[in-house]
Each structure stands twice: as C-alpha cells, then as structure tokens.
Amino acid sequence: MRILLVGSGGREHALVWKLGQSPIVEKLFIAPGNPGTALVGENLPITDDDIPGLVRAAKEHKVDLVVPGPELPLVLGLKDALVNAGIACFGPSAFCARLEGSKVFAKNMMRKAGIPTADFQVFEEAYAAREYAKKHPLPMVIKADGLAAGKGVIIAKTREEAMNAIDAIMVQRVFDAAGERLIIEEALVGEEASLLAFCDGKTVVPLPSAQDHKPVGENDTGPNTGGMGAYSPAPILSEGLLAEMTERTITPMIRLLAEKGQPYQGVIYAGLMFTANGPYVLEYNVRFGDPECQPLMVRLESDLAEIMSACCTKRLTHVPVKWSRKTGLCVVLAAPGYPGSYPKGMAISGLDQAAAVPGVTVFQAGTAQSGDQIVTSGGRVLGVTALAPDLTSARSAAYQAADLIDFDGKYLRRDIGAKGISRTG
Structure with a gap:
C-alpha cells in the first residue's frame, strides 16, 4: 500500500510511526509532516486545509489510502473529494465530521440518539446569551460552536467570567467564524476519560480506554490546551465498563448516522465525564485524540494499515485488533x-x-x-x-x-x- 497521512503534529508522527511497521505498506507520504515524520516517510509541502492539493498529491503519488490526522480537512470535505476521485480515505464524510465541526450539530444529534449529555441552550447573538448567563447556575460551560483548536470551551466560575467568555466568542470573535453561535450548558463534575472506536459504517470496535489532561497546570488548573499528556488504559474506564460505554455512547450515534444514509468510517472519539449521576458525553471528535493517540499507538499490536483499510471496505469484523497489556x-x-x-x-x-x-x-x-x-x-x-x-x-x-x-x-x-x-x- 501507498499511504498519504495528512497533518504535522505528534498524533501524525505516532500514526506514521505505527503505519511504518506494517509489512503491507510500501511507501508513506506525509503532508505537511514534521522532522519526526520525515524519518519514516516522505514529507510533502501541502497544508492540511488544501483539499484540492491533497487530492492532487494522492493521484500523483498513486496513493491507495489517505489518512487525515486532524479534524480540519475532514470538516472541509477531504473524504468526499477523495471518494469522488476513487481514492479510499480513513475518516468520515463532511456530514459526519460535523460531530466535531459543530457543537450545536453534535448536541442535537446526541439528543436524537438518546445519548446522555449535559443540558444546553444555543445562542446566535450575544445579548440573549448574556441574559441567559445572568440566571444560569454557576459554574457554567460556554462553547464556541465551530472549530477552535481545542480552546473554544470556557468553564465560567463567576458571572464576570461568563460575560467575558460570551464577549470574546461572539463580539471579539477570538475564534473567528467558530463564534457565530455558542452553547451554554450545565457544568458536569467528575473525572474525564476518552473512549475511541474504529468504525466501518456498521461495525464498532472500541480501543482501550485513555485519559487526557487538558488544563495547562498541574491538578487541572489554568486554561484548557490541546492536551498536556495522556495514558492508556485509564482505571476510571475499566475493561468491564468499556463495552457498556461503547453501547451507550458510540453505537447509537453510528446507528443514527447510518439511518441518515451517512455511514461513519474511521475512528470516533467520545469525551466522557463520569459524574455522581453516571457517565455523560462532553463532546465527539472525528479523529484520534492528541495526545491519546501516542500511548494507544505504542500499545497497538495489530497492523494499523490493515485495520484502516478494513474500515474503508466494511471488513472490520475480519481483521484482528489486538493490544498490549502494558x-x-x-x-x-x-x-x-x-x-x-x-x-x-x-x-x-x-x-x-x-x-x-x-x-x-x-x-x-x-x-x-x-x-x-x-x-x-x-x-x-x-x-x-x-x-x-x-x-x-x-x-x-x-x-x-x-x-x-x-x-x-x-x-x-x-x-x-x-x-x-x-x-x-
């Protein structure tokens, strides 16, 4: 196989490192990559948001499979463009990628699928959001609707923080178009865990549990980041709970998307919060978490290229997915x-x-x-x-x-x- 991996971060280095171990992989290209990925494959000077450029490169280099690392190219429709060009893509369509590209879409889909999530309200202008925030119990969570590089979520502990967050998102537009709408939701208290699963449109195979550390400071203090570290497995989500949580939080969403004629292929990630009232879904991602991907890849014992290819061809039940006990x-x-x-x-x-x-x-x-x-x-x-x-x-x-x-x-x-x-x- 000739594979093009899209992205330039630690997640992408981990994926290409694992793909490079596959006996069925002949050549790896990474766009744009970094000095680490260059040790495993050939970096191409194409940004992850250049959809025509990525499709063109896939054709020129006779690529069999494209693997988008970050969410942006998926939200921009890379899968759809590749399918039109007759090239397989390990990742969801633009419609399915809205699970991450729009928090409003994701929350509404969770409601339809009966998936437990925090109560929420959607706002399209700042005045109404401020009026609602004046009365909402503290703390409250304020989220920009669109993609904000993992930084569009603010947990407001005071009214002043809430007003500042609304102003930053909707008036100052610090997250650009991501702030055209925002969500205000109840703050859930508990411990977080990450549940990822491979999907071929119908079959769902969960990965081992993982736990991310989002805040920049120790003891989960300070502003949220893209993630300061992760480990797998996470004791909060035991092996015994894994199958149950998959059935409650991922399978219903995959089923709903299939019913809409939008089968989900790739990896899906549910951010879970374990509260005193049970588990809730905080958000969905439509790609591997970063940095959760890194500990997961060093634990994966099966052939990643085979798994990804099986997800694209609805053959996931025929491929072994084995993990180290370490x-x-x-x-x-x-x-x-x-x-x-x-x-x-x-x-x-x-x-x-x-x-x-x-x-x-x-x-x-x-x-x-x-x-x-x-x-x-x-x-x-x-x-x-x-x-x-x-x-x-x-x-x-x-x-x-x-x-x-x-x-x-x-x-x-x-x-x-x-x-x-x-x-x-």
Whole structure:
C-alpha cells in the first residue's frame, strides 16, 4: 500500500510511526509532516486545509489510502473529494465530521440518539446569551460552536467570567467564524476519560480506554490546551465498563448516522465525564485524540494499515485488533506561554538520549528543521511516550526521558497519570 497521512503534529508522527511497521505498506507520504515524520516517510509541502492539493498529491503519488490526522480537512470535505476521485480515505464524510465541526450539530444529534449529555441552550447573538448567563447556575460551560483548536470551551466560575467568555466568542470573535453561535450548558463534575472506536459504517470496535489532561497546570488548573499528556488504559474506564460505554455512547450515534444514509468510517472519539449521576458525553471528535493517540499507538499490536483499510471496505469484523497489556503514557513538552502566545525557533537538545531510555519513543509535534538542528515551531513541541508493564513504571520512564530533553522555557505537567495511580493504589 501507498499511504498519504495528512497533518504535522505528534498524533501524525505516532500514526506514521505505527503505519511504518506494517509489512503491507510500501511507501508513506506525509503532508505537511514534521522532522519526526520525515524519518519514516516522505514529507510533502501541502497544508492540511488544501483539499484540492491533497487530492492532487494522492493521484500523483498513486496513493491507495489517505489518512487525515486532524479534524480540519475532514470538516472541509477531504473524504468526499477523495471518494469522488476513487481514492479510499480513513475518516468520515463532511456530514459526519460535523460531530466535531459543530457543537450545536453534535448536541442535537446526541439528543436524537438518546445519548446522555449535559443540558444546553444555543445562542446566535450575544445579548440573549448574556441574559441567559445572568440566571444560569454557576459554574457554567460556554462553547464556541465551530472549530477552535481545542480552546473554544470556557468553564465560567463567576458571572464576570461568563460575560467575558460570551464577549470574546461572539463580539471579539477570538475564534473567528467558530463564534457565530455558542452553547451554554450545565457544568458536569467528575473525572474525564476518552473512549475511541474504529468504525466501518456498521461495525464498532472500541480501543482501550485513555485519559487526557487538558488544563495547562498541574491538578487541572489554568486554561484548557490541546492536551498536556495522556495514558492508556485509564482505571476510571475499566475493561468491564468499556463495552457498556461503547453501547451507550458510540453505537447509537453510528446507528443514527447510518439511518441518515451517512455511514461513519474511521475512528470516533467520545469525551466522557463520569459524574455522581453516571457517565455523560462532553463532546465527539472525528479523529484520534492528541495526545491519546501516542500511548494507544505504542500499545497497538495489530497492523494499523490493515485495520484502516478494513474500515474503508466494511471488513472490520475480519481483521484482528489486538493490544498490549502494558500501559502507555505520554508527557507533552510545551513551549513557554502555551496555550497563549509562545516563542519559536528554540534549539532542542537531548532527543537521542531520551529515545534511548528503555520503552520510550519521542514523537515530534511542534518542531522544525533548521540546518542540522531540530527547533521548536509550535506550542506543544514533543510527546515523550513510554510503554511499560504498569502505570507507575510507564510514568517513571516517560519523565526520566522528558528530563533529558531541553529547550528554552520547556514546560511540562508533572502529574500525568497521577489520577490513575491514586485509583489503583
């Protein structure tokens, strides 16, 4: 197979690293990729939002399968354009991608499918949102409707914070067109977990549980980020619960989409909140989580290319999906200032030493090549990922490796996996 993977982050490096292990993969292309993906395949200078350019490259390079990493190309209709060109795509159509591209669409679909989610109201202008927020119980969650790079969700603990959030989203348009509508919903209290599943339009095969760490600060403080670390499995979502949660939160959505003539193919991600009143779905993503993808990929023992191909051809029941019993844990190294503004171009040292720690793989995310030097180019710079027999040893190995890497102002959370360890003793 000749595969084109779209994207340039840590998730994409992890996916191409795993695809590169497949005996059925002849050639890997990555658009636009990063210095890490260049070690496994050929980077192409095409951005992830250039749909015509990606289709053209897939044709020119005689690609059999395209794998979009991030959500943007899927929301923009990459799958639809590729299908029209006769090229397989591991990912959902633009219609299905609205599950992530529009929070209003996702919440309405959850209601129709009978999937538990927080009560919500939708607003199309700021005045009505402010009036509602004046009376809504605190804390409340305020979400921009569209894509906002994982940062369009604000948990307002005071009326002032709520008003500022509404103003930022709908008046200042800090998230551009994503702020044309917003949702105000009740704040759910509990512990989060990530449930992902492979889908071929009908069959649903859940991946092992994972837990992300969204806030930038330790003990889940500070603003939300794209994710500061993750581990798998997550004790909060045990193996026994996994099948039940799949039936409650993913299968009904896949069934509803199929009934609408929009079969979902690819991977789907349900962000779950376990509350005192049971589990609720916070959101859906239409691609692998980042950084959840990294610990999941180091745990996957089956052939990822075979699985992805089976999802595109409705043969998922015929392909084995096996996982290591070990634990994977990823610690994100971020640039100073992230998720706000941050400097770029800082030299990174210690990558080879970190990768030499037993069980550790370093996935590059916000990096660039400057001569012979790897430098920072994004907010989340690296995903230091360890595979070890248990959570405590995976955590130890990941932090040992992370401490061997240096760049100016390097920032990381020191409590990745702590919740899981507290649960298992």
